[in-house]
Amino acid sequence: MTTCIRCILPETFPGITFDQDGVCNFCLAFRGQERLDAERERMREKFEQLVDEVRGLSTYDALMCYSGGKDSSYTLSLLRKQLDLKVLAVTLDNGFIPDQTYINIRKVCDALCVDHLLVKPRFDVLRRIFAAASERTLYPRKTLERASTICTSCIAFVKFGALRLSIEKEIPIVCYGWSPGQAPTVSSVFKHNPAMLRSMQRTLYDPMHEIVGDDIRPYFLEQKHFNDPSKFPHNASPLAFYEYDEDKILEEITPMGWRRPKGLDANSSNCLLNSYANLVHKRQFGFNPYVWEMANMVRTSQVDRRSALDRITSEEESSTLGSVVERLGVTIPLARQEEDPALQADKPG
Numbered sequence: 001m002t003t004c005i006r007c008i009l010p011e012t013f014p015g016i017t018f019d020q021d022g023v024c025n026f027c028l029a030f031r032g033q034e035r036l037d038a039e040r041e042r043m044r045e046k047f048e049q050l051v052d053e054v055r056g057l058s059t060y061d062a063l064m065c066y067s068g069g070k071d072s073s074y075t076l077s078l079l080r081k082q083l084d085l086k087v088l089a090v091t092l093d094n095g096f097i098p099d100q101t102y103i104n105i106r107k108v109c110d111a112l113c114v115d116h117l118l119v120k121p122r123f124d125v126l127r128r129i130f131a132a133a134s135e136r137t138l139y140p141r142k143t144l145e146r147a148s149t150i151c152t153s154c155i156a157f158v159k160f161g162a163l164r165l166s167i168e169k170e171i172p173i174v175c176y177g178w179s180p181g182q183a184p185t186v187s188s189v190f191k192h193n194p195a196m197l198r199s200m201q202r203t204l205y206d207p208m209h210e211i212v213g214d215d216i217r218p219y220f221l222e223q224k225h226f227n228d229p230s231k232f233p234h235n236a237s238p239l240a241f242y243e244y245d246e247d248k249i250l251e252e253i254t255p256m257g258w259r260r261p262k263g264l265d266a267n268s269s270n271c272l273l274n275s276y277a278n279l280v281h282k283r284q285f286g287f288n289p290y291v292w293e294m295a296n297m298v299r300t301s302q303v304d305r306r307s308a309l310d311r312i313t314s315e316e317e318s319s320t321l322g323s324v325v326e327r328l329g330v331t332i333p334l335a336r337q338e339e340d341p342a343l344q345a346d347k348p349g
């Protein structure tokens, strides 16, 4: 398998080409660290200005999508300690949260004096969606370059659930703990556009609605939420423009009582389903769904190439896989499947 000599993207990644030295087109298109730093500075200013504008206008200044993982724990700490915001932390419980993560959430929220809300959708609904997502690719190919079908389904619940809550509670900013490799800097602070959201929601909602019907309505936006566009919040991914250093993140959250849960793969610090989701994606597409994120971080020297490669090629946690398969009522996929013909439909030509 050919892998870019500069980042870690493999030849199986959609749209990749290599020059004669073995450098991929994504690395060649990278505009350089200096421009990225300037962009980050611009977004940080934009975010801090927004924060000053909305502070105190509502009961909460920000809603934090809080998974309990290390990055979102650190983001929550930034919002509280550095920016002194009133934050409502919201966790979506997908049925695969490790016991240690519940403890981490409680400890971090207590240490930071944050109100916390746990949203736990019916497991029978989630189970049917995850089981379907492990058998076929539910969404357009483009959405699956950066996350597995299972992750994309789960994140749809997180995103639209957070939007729904923020509109209903009139919270002006929704924050995410996306790493700088996951959140493009240029779009790390923006105001939500209702028309665009409606079409984004449809792309994700419709395939899930086909599986479980109206049972997913409570977690997404309904017509009433679209009636007043002025209530749509801003979206921010602070780790895209504040310093991101894994050692410093652990230094910050460990004294609050945060501990890494056991039974997780190297790419997640909060979800037991992740290993299985990665395995399914690798068998379907031939690349790890975290490779895009890690390649971005290698390019910007936020992770060194060796450890990024180790992380991408590490084995799934077999003990965790067994229990996931049992709870979802699915099987472990054995070999890379033939490309789903449905995926060809959205390709040009």
Ligand SMILES: [Zn+2]
Residues within 6 Å of the ligand: 004, 005, 006, 007, 008, 009, 023, 024, 025, 026, 027, 028
């Ligand atoms: Zn590359």
